[in-house]
Amino acid sequence: MQSNAAMEYDYSIVKLYMWTTVIFGIVGMLVGVIIASQLAWPQLNYWLGEYGTFSRLRPIHTNVVVYGFMISGIFVGFYYSAQRVLKVSIGESKFLMTLGYLQFFLYLIAASGLVISEGMGITTSKEYAQMEWPLDILIVVIWVLWGMIMFGLIGMRREKALYISMWYYVATFLGVAMLYLFNNMEIPTQLLSGGLGAWYHSVSMYAGTNDAMVQWWWGHNAVAFVFTVPIIALIYYYLPKESGQAVYSYKLSLLSFWGLMFIYLWAGGHHLLWSTVPDWVQTMGSIFSVVLILPSWGSAINMLLTMKGEWNQLTDNPLIKFMVLASTFYMLSTLEGPIQAVKSVNAIAHFTDWIPGHVHDGVLGWVAFMVFATLMHSAPRVFKREIYSKSLLEAQFWIQTVAVVLYFTSMWIAGITQGMMWRAVDEYGNLMYSFIDTVNVLHPYWVIRAVGGTLYFIGLLMFAWNFFMTATAGRKLETEPQFRSPMA
Amino acid sequence: MSMDQLSIYLYVIGSGITVVVFYSYIVYLYRSEKRGEKDYEKYGRIAIDDEIDSTPVETVSDPANKNKE
Numbered sequence: 001m002q003s004n005a006a007m008e009y010d011y012s013i014v015k016l017y018m019w020t021t022v023i024f025g026i027v028g029m030l031v032g033v034i035i036a037s038q039l040a041w042p043q044l045n046y047w048l049g050e051y052g053t054f055s056r057l058r059p060i061h062t063n064v065v066v067y068g069f070m071i072s073g074i075f076v077g078f079y080y081s082a083q084r085v086l087k088v089s090i091g092e093s094k095f096l097m098t099l100g101y102l103q104f105f106l107y108l109i110a111a112s113g114l115v116i117s118e119g120m121g122i123t124t125s126k127e128y129a130q131m132e133w134p135l136d137i138l139i140v141v142i143w144v145l146w147g148m149i150m151f152g153l154i155g156m157r158r159e160k161a162l163y164i165s166m167w168y169y170v171a172t173f174l175g176v177a178m179l180y181l182f183n184n185m186e187i188p189t190q191l192l193s194g195g196l197g198a199w200y201h202s203v204s205m206y207a208g209t210n211d212a213m214v215q216w217w218w219g220h221n222a223v224a225f226v227f228t229v230p231i232i233a234l235i236y237y238y239l240p241k242e243s244g245q246a247v248y249s250y251k252l253s254l255l256s257f258w259g260l261m262f263i264y265l266w267a268g269g270h271h272l273l274w275s276t277v278p279d280w281v282q283t284m285g286s287i288f289s290v291v292l293i294l295p296s297w298g299s300a301i302n303m304l305l306t307m308k309g310e311w312n313q314l315t316d317n318p319l320i321k322f323m324v325l326a327s328t329f330y331m332l333s334t335l336e337g338p339i340q341a342v343k344s345v346n347a348i349a350h351f352t353d354w355i356p357g358h359v360h361d362g363v364l365g366w367v368a369f370m371v372f373a374t375l376m377h378s379a380p381r382v383f384k385r386e387i388y389s390k391s392l393l394e395a396q397f398w399i400q401t402v403a404v405v406l407y408f409t410s411m412w413i414a415g416i417t418q419g420m421m422w423r424a425v426d427e428y429g430n431l432m433y434s435f436i437d438t439v440n441v442l443h444p445y446w447v448i449r450a451v452g453g454t455l456y457f458i459g460l461l462m463f464a465w466n467f468f469m470t471a472t473a474g475r476k477l478e479t480e481p482q483f484r485s486p487m488a
Numbered sequence: 489m490s491m492d493q494l495s496i497y498l499y500v501i502g503s504g505i506t507v508v509v510f511y512s513y514i515v516y517l518y519r520s521e522k523r524g525e526k527d528y529e530k531y532g533r534i535a536i537d538d539e540i541d542s543t544p545v546e547t548v549s550d551p552a553n554k555n556k557e
Contacts, residue, residue, distance in 0.1 A: 007540050084538035160546035163534040237535050246532030251517045254528065259510065280495045287499075483536070 009083045010091030011382040013100040017075040018375055018382070018471075022464050024068025024111065025368075029457050031061040036453040040446040051119060059118045059130045065363070066128065066226060068111050073371030074230040075107075075146075078169055080378045081237040082150065085165060086157035096152045103145040110138045122200060126215050128222045129183050133202045136184045143180070147173050164253045168233030171261060175225035183218035209277055213269070220268035227363060229260070231330075231370050232299050238370070238377050239303055239323045243313055244483035248305035252298055259295030263288050270341035274350060282343070289341030296334035303327040318393040319485055322373040325401065329365025333358065348423065353442065354415025361408040364400070364456060372396075372463055379467060380485050385474030387487035392466045400459035406452030414445035 038044045038054045045053050079100070083090055090096050113135050117123070123130035131139065150173060154162065162170075186202035204211050240247050247253055269277065269285025304327055307313065313320045336358050340349045349355065380387055387393065421441065424432040475488060489497075520526040534545055 009540060081535075084540075085534050087538070087540055087542075087544055089540060158548055159534060159544040160548040161531050161534065163531060165535070240532065240535045241538070244536060246529075246536055250528045250530075250532045251514075251521075254517065255510070255514060258513065262506070280491070283495075 007089050007092070009080075010089050010097070011080065011378075012097075013090070013104055014076055014079045014378065014382055016104050017072045017079065018378070018467070020108065020111070021069055021072035021076055021371060021375060022467055024064055024072055025371075025460055026464060027115070028061055028064030028069050029453075029460055031057050031064065033450070033453045033457045035061055036446070036450040040443065040450045050121070056119065056121055059123055060115060062128065063114055063118060063130060064111075066222070067114060070226060070363075070367055070371065071107075073374055074172070074226075074234070076371075076378060077230070077234040077237070077374045078146075078150070080374075080382070081165055081234070082153055082169060085159065085163035085237065086153055087159040088153055088156045090149070090153060093152065093156060096149050096156075099145050099149050099152070103142055103149065106138060106142050106145070110135055110142060113138070117200075122198075124184075124186065124202060124204070126183070126204070126218075128219055129180075129215070132200045133184075133186055133188055134200060136180075136186075139180065143173070143177055147177070163237070164247070164250065164257065165233040165237040167257055168229050168236065171257075172225050172230040172233070175221060175229065175265075179218045179221045179225065183214050212272060212275070213277055213281065216271040217265075217268040220271055221265060223362075224260075224264040224267075227367050228264070228296075228330075231326075231367050232260075234370050234374050235299075235303055235323060235327060238374055239306055239320075239327075242317070242319050242323065242373070242377050242483060242485060243307060243310055245306050245308075245310055248302050248308060252302045256295045256298030256302065259298065260292075263292050263295060267292055267341070270346070273341070273343055273346040286341050286343055286346075290338045293334060293338050297331060300327045300331040300334070313484075317484060318390060318397050318487075319373050319377055321394075321397050322369045322376075325397075326366050326369035326373065329361055329369065329404070333362035333366055336361070348419035349415060350419075352415035352418040352422075353411045353445070354419070357408045357411025357415055360411070361404060364404045364407065369400075375467060376463075376470075377485050379470045380474070380477060381480055383471045383474065384477050384480070385470055386477060387485055388466050388469035388474045390487040392462055393487065396459045396462040396466070399462070400456050403452045403455035403459060406448055406455065410445040410448035410452065414442045414449075417441060417445075 034044070034052075035054050035057050038057075050056060079090065090100060110131075114131055117132060117135065118130060122132055124132055150169060154166070185205040187205060188199065189197040189201040189203055190199055192203065206214050236247060236253065266288040267285055269281040270289045271285070273282050273285065275282075304324065307320070307324060314324055339345055340354065340358060376387060376393065379385070418438050421433045421438045422431075426432050477486065517526075517528065521528060530545055537543075537545075
């Protein structure tokens, strides 16, 4: 090890992931705007043959935003904040640096393979697990490398206590590893069929209802261990650091951590309410979903209380705005989810537009806002430059906030209308509406969603420009800012 | 005993154990702090005092130094 005085944190890998966050964000959300528009104006499905249809583009949207944009953003946060809370530079170990570069380049191959294969229509058809077996193996290698780097840094640390963000990073690593392996147990088709089918296709090792249960055990916990746990890791580091306020209650952060870990894993059954899975699985999914409000709100309230006595920062620091609103959307989303998981509510909500409405107030309001804040707080320290434009960041915040509100309110109304119309019967017990009746009624809301998505995408382009200019043309900083990020 | 009855018993027992475990954890956190055995809140400083050369909240001895001892 070198002496402390001569050392600096090494941000080479952080920089690489910053660019993939921006690029995958633009690709994934552009596809999102296209498919939202296709739902409002179906003729847009035919603009690029089979490659432009909703069914082909939808998995690209979900996978690129989750595994491209979000995972890149999470790796930015990890490679940046883990070094700092452990007080160790990854540059102190050539081995870990090599693993870091290797992990990034394998990630780039996997992410590109994902876009190409899904564009060609090659998928396992399991939601959020569409990648076929060659890519699955690559993902496992990438994840193992990440684990080696994480535990390597922990082994080299100078700060004995692991800060709460590290607990959440470790949980992300372990949770995804376990769930991913189990859900992607599959056999290449050619091995079983004696040479039939394409080499890259596979069949799941589970069948029927069991497959559905394992799939949603994974599906919901992808929400848990990709959309929630690592994002909490980010906010526990970035909000205190940007505001200069230590976390309000460290004890509450520990209690919320164990609560979340214990409860989240059991809630996946709520995706299969009113289906053919055993009743006890459905009830368990419902109950654990409702209980999940407690640890979720524990973390969110802890974050809001961290700003106690410092609320003035909310008015003049756009990064604090992003993080406080992220925390608020986390509260909204983690209240809405359990409401949808109540069986009687789910009878109306299931399969309706309310579900993507719920997902998007979480991912756009909570996850993406935290990713933006993560990149913009880190940028001045990584590039040693001031944030290019505060006013652009402010404008992005307000445009995207309006966008999220348009998105989820339109989907709430559309979803509940849809659910009620599907269930409506006349005095003789006949269905009152045909499917096309619901489509006609819902059309205006789908237009509003497309407008909301477009606004959010415009905000993202503003962010990309601001980030690019910060990295290349921001005013140079002589010293690293301690708390508040400097911006022009 | 039917599956339904068994699941009811398991829910009740499971819920009870969960409540006891989590409340015990809260009591443990506060009691250990009150007795002066732990100071959890000091760990909150790790995020805001995160320069590489700042003093750690709790130091891990440098392994190189450890070998010399």
